[in-house]
Amino acid sequence: GAVVSQHPSRVICKSGTSVKIECRSLDFQATTMFWYRQFPKQSLMLMATSNEGSKATYEQGVEKDKFLINHASLTLSTLTVTSAHPEDSSFYICSATGTRVEQFFGPGTRLTVL
Amino acid sequence: TQLLEQSPQFLSIQEGENLTVYCNSSSVFSSLQWYRQEPGEGPVLLVTVVTGGEVKKLKRLTFQFGDARKDSSLHITAAQPGDTGLYLCAGELSGNTPLVFGKGTRLSVIA
Numbered sequence: 001g002a003v004v005s006q007h008p009s010r011v012i013c014k015s016g017t018s019v020k021i022e023c024r025s026l027d028f029q030a031t032t033m034f035w036y037r038q039f040p041k042q043s044l045m046l047m048a049t050s051n052e053g054s055k056a057t058y059e060q061g062v063e064k065d066k067f068l069i070n071h072a073s074l075t076l077s078t079l080t081v082t083s084a085h086p087e088d089s090s091f092y093i094c095s096a097t098g099t100r101v102e103q104f105f106g107p108g109t110r111l112t113v114l
Numbered sequence: 115t116q117l118l119e120q121s122p123q124f125l126s127i128q129e130g131e132n133l134t135v136y137c138n139s140s141s142v143f144s145s146l147q148w149y150r151q152e153p154g155e156g157p158v159l160l161v162t163v164v165t166g167g168e169v170k171k172l173k174r175l176t177f178q179f180g181d182a183r184k185d186s187s188l189h190i191t192a193a194q195p196g197d198t199g200l201y202l203c204a205g206e207l208s209g210n211t212p213l214v215f216g217k218g219t220r221l222s223v224i225a
Contacts, residue, residue, distance in 0.1 A: 105156035
């Protein structure tokens with residue numbers, strides 16, 4: 001149990017376009033989902049916390065108008081990178097938590113902006 | 115300042131050796147989790163410890179939570195090449211708050 005999926009697994013886009021990444025909890029209801037960004041050979045950096053049906057809470061330094069997060073249901077959260085630029089290229093990972101204390105991570109999405 | 119200090123940052127050892135990874139903090143955690151991440155994939159949960167002094171074993175991996183719930187260690191016995199990866203400790207300060215991650219330990223086990 002406790003499986004989290006992400007789609008797409010990798011995406012390449014042109015500078016200036018928007019990219020949507022989906023995060024789904026497949027076998028449990030995720031009251032809270034988290035979005036992380038990870039640079040090569042580094043640990044995870046929390047971008048935002050989203051609770052179902054409410055606005056996401058963004059970490060300091062993360063632009064909420066650039067990284068749009070929607071948590072419309074207990075099994076789905078989306079991250080949209082708007083007007084992507086090469087510096088947005090990174091590995092984006094979501095995690096989800098429900099009634100258990102642990103967070104379960106998705107497999108990640110590799111974004112490359114040309 | 116890093117809330118959860120993880121060490122060592124890099125570790126390269128021969129197959130069969132033992133190793134210990136440490137996570138230390140001045141803060142008290144309600145729970146602490148250990149994850150292992152392979153390149154291009156998301157972190158996979160190894161264990162959660164919640165009680166001070168708790169010890170959990172997962173085959174050759176032994177996890178310990180400090181009595182004061184401020185620190186934790188991961189000990190691997192007789193490391194194998196398949197243990198290679200990034201090990202992350204993550205602490206939860208209180209319920210439903212984001213995890214606080216250590217910087218990770220990149221382990222390489224050479225055959």
